[in-house]
Amino acid sequence: MKGKLKTSTFLILLFCILFVIAVPMVFHGYSLMVVNLSLIYAITTLGISVMLGMGGQLSFAGLAFMGAGAYFIANVCTGRLGFKMATLPALLLAPVFCGILAYVLGLILLKLKGTFFTFATIALVQVSFSFFMNYRPLFGGPDGISGIPSLSIGNYSFSSNNKMFYLLVVILAVVALIVERIRVTKFGRSLASVRDNDIAALSLGVNVYMTKVKAFTLSGVLGGLAGALYAMQGNFVASDLFAYNNATQFIIMAMVGGVNNTFGSIIGSVLITVLPEVLRSLERYLQLFYGLAVIVLMVFMPMGLAGVFKQLAKRLKMKKKTSSKASEGVIK
Amino acid sequence: MKEILKLEHVDKHFGGLHVTNDVSFSVKCGQVTGLIGPNGAGKTTLMNIISGIYLQDSGKVYFDGKDVSQVPPYTRAIMGIGRTFQAPRFLQRSNIRDNLLIGSDLSENKSFVKSFFSRQNMNFETELNRYMKVAGFGIDLDDDITSLTYGQQKLLEIVRSLLAHPKLLLVDEPAAGLNSAEIENAMALLNIAADEKGIGVLLIEHSMDMVMNICKEIVVINFGKVIATGTPEEVSSNEEVIAAYLGKDELD
Numbered sequence: 001m002k003g004k005l006k007t008s009t010f011l012i013l014l015f016c017i018l019f020v021i022a023v024p025m026v027f028h029g030y031s032l033m034v035v036n037l038s039l040i041y042a043i044t045t046l047g048i049s050v051m052l053g054m055g056g057q058l059s060f061a062g063l064a065f066m067g068a069g070a071y072f073i074a075n076v077c078t079g080r081l082g083f084k085m086a087t088l089p090a091l092l093l094a095p096v097f098c099g100i101l102a103y104v105l106g107l108i109l110l111k112l113k114g115t116f117f118t119f120a121t122i123a124l125v126q127v128s129f130s131f132f133m134n135y136r137p138l139f140g141g142p143d144g145i146s147g148i149p150s151l152s153i154g155n156y157s158f159s160s161n162n163k164m165f166y167l168l169v170v171i172l173a174v175v176a177l178i179v180e181r182i183r184v185t186k187f188g189r190s191l192a193s194v195r196d197n198d199i200a201a202l203s204l205g206v207n208v209y210m211t212k213v214k215a216f217t218l219s220g221v222l223g224g225l226a227g228a229l230y231a232m233q234g235n236f237v238a239s240d241l242f243a244y245n246n247a248t249q250f251i252i253m254a255m256v257g258g259v260n261n262t263f264g265s266i267i268g269s270v271l272i273t274v275l276p277e278v279l280r281s282l283e284r285y286l287q288l289f290y291g292l293a294v295i296v297l298m299v300f301m302p303m304g305l306a307g308v309f310k311q312l313a314k315r316l317k318m319k320k321k322t323s324s325k326a327s328e329g330v331i332k
Numbered sequence: 333m334k335e336i337l338k339l340e341h342v343d344k345h346f347g348g349l350h351v352t353n354d355v356s357f358s359v360k361c362g363q364v365t366g367l368i369g370p371n372g373a374g375k376t377t378l379m380n381i382i383s384g385i386y387l388q389d390s391g392k393v394y395f396d397g398k399d400v401s402q403v404p405p406y407t408r409a410i411m412g413i414g415r416t417f418q419a420p421r422f423l424q425r426s427n428i429r430d431n432l433l434i435g436s437d438l439s440e441n442k443s444f445v446k447s448f449f450s451r452q453n454m455n456f457e458t459e460l461n462r463y464m465k466v467a468g469f470g471i472d473l474d475d476d477i478t479s480l481t482y483g484q485q486k487l488l489e490i491v492r493s494l495l496a497h498p499k500l501l502l503v504d505e506p507a508a509g510l511n512s513a514e515i516e517n518a519m520a521l522l523n524i525a526a527d528e529k530g531i532g533v534l535l536i537e538h539s540m541d542m543v544m545n546i547c548k549e550i551v552v553i554n555f556g557k558v559i560a561t562g563t564p565e566e567v568s569s570n571e572e573v574i575a576a577y578l579g580k581d582e583l584d
Contacts, residue, residue, distance in 0.1 A: 185447040189434040192423045200421035203383055204496070205409035205438045260425070 008313070012263050020169055024162055031277065032161040036233055038273035039168040042266045043226035045253045046179050047219030052251070053260030054188060055215045056195030060247040061109075061121040064128040065102055065220040067242035069094040069227025074145040074237045075138060087151045087232060094228035095221045102220020106213040125247045132239035144238030151232045164233050171229070172266065175222065180262045182218075191215055252290060255297055258306025267305060333360040336500045336532035337382065342391035344377060344556075351377045353556040355391070359500065364526050364533040366547035366564075368540075370576060374556040375536045376418060379502050382534070383415045384408045396499060409438065414498030418505050420485040422477045428488075429473035432460060435492035456495070463491045466524060468517040483514045490521045500532045501525055507539040515539065519546050544568070552576070 027035055044062045051059045072094045076085040085093075109120045132139045139145070150159040151167070158164050182188045190211045193201035198208050231237050249272060257268025276286055301308050337359040344352045352374045359365045367375050380386040382393060384405030393401045400408055422431050436453045464471065467487045471480070480488065486506060493501055506518045519542060525531040526546075537543050543550065543564070550567040552560040554576040560567050567573055 181448060185444065186434075186437045186440075186442060187444050187447070189423075189426070189430050189437060192426045192430060193434055196423040196425055197421045199385060200417070200423070202385065202405040203409055203415050203417075203421075204434055204492075205406050206434075207404075207406045 008309075016173070020166075024165060029161065032165060033233070034274055034277050035270070036161055036164050036168055037230070038270040039165075039172050039266075040226050040229050040233065041250065041253065041273055042172055042269035043175055043229070044223050045250055045265045045269045046175055046262065047222030047226075048250055048254045049259060049262065049265040050179060050182070050191075050222075051215050051219045052254060053258075053265075054183065054191040054195065055212060057110075057212055057215070058118045058251070059121045059216065059219065060118070060125050060244070060251065061102070061105070061216070062219055062223045062250055063242055063247040064121075064125045065098045065223030066227035066230065067128055067132055067239075068101055069098050069224035070231040070237045070242075071132065071139055071145070071227075072097050072224070073228045073231035074140070074148050077149055077231075078145065078147055080145070087149055088153055091151060091225075091228050091232065095224040098224025098227070099217050099221040102223075103213065103217040106216035106220070110209060110212045110216060122244065122247070125242070125244050129239060129242050129244065132242055139239065140237075142239065144236060146236045148231050148235045148237065150235060151229075158232070168229065168233075171225075175225070176262050176266060183262075187211070187214065249290075252294060255294070256304055258304030260303065261306030264304050264306030333362060335359070336361045336396055337534070338394040339378075339382070340392040340394070342378070342381060342388045342393065344374075344381060344386065344388050351556050352381070352388075352553075355553065355556070355558055357551045357558055357561055359532045359534050360549070361499070361532045362526055362530040363548040364522055364535050364546045366543045366550040367534055367536045367553070368538070368543055368550060369553040369559075373553045375553065376504060377556075378553075379415065379504055379534070379536060382500075383413055383502060409496075410441075412497075412499035413502070414438075414493040414496050414500070415502035416486070416489040416493055416504055416506065418508070420482075420489045422485065422489070424477060426477065427474055428471050428477055428480070431477050432456075432473070432488070432492055432495060435495035436460075438496035459495060460491070463494055463521065463524075466517060466520045467491055468513065483510045486510060487514060487518055487521065490518065490525075494521070494525060494529070497529075498531060500534065503533060503535045503537075505536055505538065507537055507542050515542060518542075522546060 023035055024032065044066050047065075048059065048062045051057045073090055075081050076083070076090050076093075077087055078084070105124065109117060109124070112120050133142060135141070150157050150164075152158065158167050190201065190206045193204060193206050194208050194211050201208050201211075230241075253268040253272045254265050255268070256271060257266065258264030276283065279286070282289075297304065303310070335358045339358070340356050342352055342355045343350075355374075355378060367378065369375055377386065381388050384400070384403060384407075388401065391401075392399055395408065395411060395413060400411070403411070423434070433453060433456065436456045436459070440453050442450070467490075469484055469487070471488070477485070486509065490503065490506060503522065506522070507515045510518060522533055522535065523546060526533050535543070535547060547564055550562065550564055551558060552567055552570070552573050559572045559576060560570045562570070
């Protein structure tokens with residue numbers, strides 16, 4: 001089993017290296033920007049994956065926090081509020097700000113359970129969207145906020161899509177490793193117990209409510225980070241990205257790849273963001289395609305692409321087991 | 333011997349149904365105490381009250397000398413009240429390793445930062461190996477929990493609760509659905525808990541063989557009331573107990 005795990009990590013690593021080398025060679029200009037966007041979205045999706053995959057809580061709120069992060073940068077880095085912050089500290093502060101916001105909102109919203117909580121997060125997205133859309137002093141109204149500076153560290157500015165691409169790959173890799181690591185911590189197991197059996201969780205010393213709040217906070221932090229990067233990548237923020245129909249898109253991203261799989265969530269984000277650009281001519285059918293895709297996913301592969309691969313690997317393992325019978329009754 | 337658990341006048345209603353009525357008894361460290369009674373007598377309800385899943389309407393629960401009557405269930409688990417369920421409750425979508433580690437997390441009590449950076453739970457494998465030898469079957473930690481049989485899951489739930497190092501262990505019908513070999517192994521596990529680890533074990537069980545075999549003390553309840561307490565010999569010769577189990581008519 002150890003060997004098998006290594007082959008899958010090896011394959012993922014190989015894929016990542018090829019991705020990093022190939023993408024800037026194949027994609028340029030606008031299409032590279034789309035890839036960058038998909039990497040930014042992947043950070044939000046990982047937050048959703050923590051909530052939904054690890055914790056079993058369907059939350060649409062990731063997008064609202066992404067909006068909060070983006071408008072945070074738009075306000076503190078352009079001097080709209082009368083002061084101007086450097087981009088790097090602002091980038092670090094945005095996730096903290098969104099984390100606090102998510103913590104407070106989580107304390108309130110997670111008093112609701114299951115579907116009721118999900119509906120509350122939908123309401124949150126709608127409310128935040130109408131704020132972004134209509135409140136000019138902070139969010140610029142329908143015109144949005146332009147003139148946001150690109151991220152610069154010292155004298156080095158990440159102003160081109162190319163430079164941004166490498167930065168995003170590094171940030172995403174760090175976030176993915178952290179999320180992957182959380183899976184095997186005590187907190188990760190607590191979340192799994194909340195997802196699968198809350199009575200068992202309680203009797204194993206897991207504070208179900210606070211565990212959910214922590215996961216919601218984490219998804220807020222990741223949403224905020226993604227939003228901040230989004231603002232700095234496009235140098236412009238407008239409200240239409242943060243509308244409800246986009247929130248469903250993020251759930252689909254998480255589900256296509258595999259809702260409880262870190263790498264799967266990233267693949268899902270890239271697929272769902274890049275595919276519409278490739279299939280531009282079919283755009284009017286896109287929503288129809290998404291709808292059908294969700295049904296097919298739920299029925300045939302509830303754990304997404306990652307689930308399909310896992311099933312295959314398991315079948316291979318079973319074959320090996322029955323042929324050798326060596327691993328019978330052994331604790332590994 | 334020290335009392336680890338004490339119930340005083342515990343009352344619980346579900347609507348008009350009086351499920352437990354003025355129940356008082358105690359459980360001592362280092363021995364198995366049986367809680368028996370006919371179906372619907374209120375045994376599992378009592379277990380839920382002790383572990384904090386339900387709150388009693390009146391009365392007090394003392395654990396380790398402290399009043400825990402209003403303490404939430406997860407805090408009671410951290411304080412040292414472990415339990416198993418009539419139908420085993422596992423994390424269905426996690427593998428066996430995570431299902432067992434979540435038990436040993438309770439005894440390790442690491443901070444998030446520490447568990448983020450360190451390879452986990454030092455004594456986990458040695459302890460687990462020891463218990464699995466007693467449980468009598470082998471496991472692959474990477475397998476899904478659903479790959480185990482019902483009996484194995486029930487035994488594994490006892491193992492999980494032991495990994496948490498509880499001071500009081502509530503065991504709800506461990507023998508139900510097990511074959512005779514598995515029942516032997518379940519008893520061996522409970523004996524380790526009581527004799528070696530000094531845990532106070534409260535056992536709900538319908539199998540009288542098992543109860544008479546390993547319980548030092550027995551509490552009998554019927555219709556939510558304690559009708560007898562004492563050693564297995566005292567209880568089995570108690571007329572009210574015989575009446576409750578066999579019905580009064582047969583006695584006359």
